[in-house]
Amino acid sequence: MKTIQPNARVVLEYTLKDEKGTVLDSSDAEDGEPIVYVHGYGMLVPGLEAALMGLEIGSVKDVTVPPDEGFGDRDDELVLEIDRGDFPDPKKVAIGDEFFAESPDGDEVPMRVVEVKTDTVVVDANHPLAGVTLRYAVVVKEVAQATDEEIAEAAAGFDEAGYDEGGCDDPTHDHGPEGHDHSHAPKTGDLVQLSTKKPS
Numbered sequence: 001m002k003t004i005q006p007n008a009r010v011v012l013e014y015t016l017k018d019e020k021g022t023v024l025d026s027s028d029a030e031d032g033e034p035i036v037y038v039h040g041y042g043m044l045v046p047g048l049e050a051a052l053m054g055l056e057i058g059s060v061k062d063v064t065v066p067p068d069e070g071f072g073d074r075d076d077e078l079v080l081e082i083d084r085g086d087f088p089d090p091k092k093v094a095i096g097d098e099f100f101a102e103s104p105d106g107d108e109v110p111m112r113v114v115e116v117k118t119d120t121v122v123v124d125a126n127h128p129l130a131g132v133t134l135r136y137a138v139v140v141k142e143v144a145q146a147t148d149e150e151i152a153e154a155a156a157g158f159d160e161a162g163y164d165e166g167g168c169d170d171p172t173h174d175h176g177p178e179g180h181d182h183s184h185a186p187k188t189g190d191l192v193q194l195s196t197k198k199p200s
Contacts, residue, residue: 001145003056006040009150010052011142017135024129038146041154045070048136055140065134074131080111081120093121101125 001008012035015026027034037043039052047069055061067073084090087099097113101123115122146154 001143003054004039004052004140004143005054007146007151008039009036009142009144009146010039010140011036012052013139013141015137017137019133019135021135024134034141038150038154041158043154043157045134048134048138052138052140055143057140057143059140061138061140063136063138065136067131067133070132070134071127071129072131074126078111078125079114079122080125081117081122084117084119084121087121099123 004010013027014035015028016024018024026032035044039049042049044052045065047065048063050069051061051063051065084093087093093113093116095113095116098110099113100108100110102108109125111123111125112128113121114124
């Protein structure tokens with residue numbers, strides 16, 4: 001397989017910037033690493049994956065991904081105010097902390113603390129890059145036929161109902177065919193559990 005097609009295992013080096021040119025992530029960063037994915041299973045944001053189709057090893061491409069093809073638009077309804085006592089350790093809650101909320105139907109959604117008040121805490125369940133136009137600079141390093149095991153794993157991730165089961169913060173990853181899906185995000189009255197642990 002010489003070009004990126006469905007079921008190709010692809011390795012990309014990349015730099016991701018926002019509209020202002022600020023570097024958000026890069027495979028060259030100190031803790032960075034190339035993207036490795038199987039094409040066609042929503043493992044990347046839709047706008048980036050679509051732009052990579054047909055590229056070959058050594059290809060260099062700049063890709064601009066608008067919010068509706070990336071992590072979606074910001075949704076003000078996903079900014080929630082929760083009783084401070086609902087948190088595992090109410091006295092230690094701080095801005096920037098991340099928790100996982102579980103709704104009655106079992107969905108687990110990551111949410112970040114954006115404000116701490118006396119009796120309540122304001123959290124944001126939007127993806128950190130929701131509403132942001134993403135600018136990728138990519139270099140295709142490897143293209144090969146994915147193994148049956150890699151395809152099966154990619155297909156399993158594609159079929160998962162929540163698409164963002166791992167609370168993954170990697171801004172290259174999408175976890176679903178329709179972008180970062182928070183339609184299952186719990187409302188304030190629906191929370192049954194808040195935890196600091198990453199859901200399995």
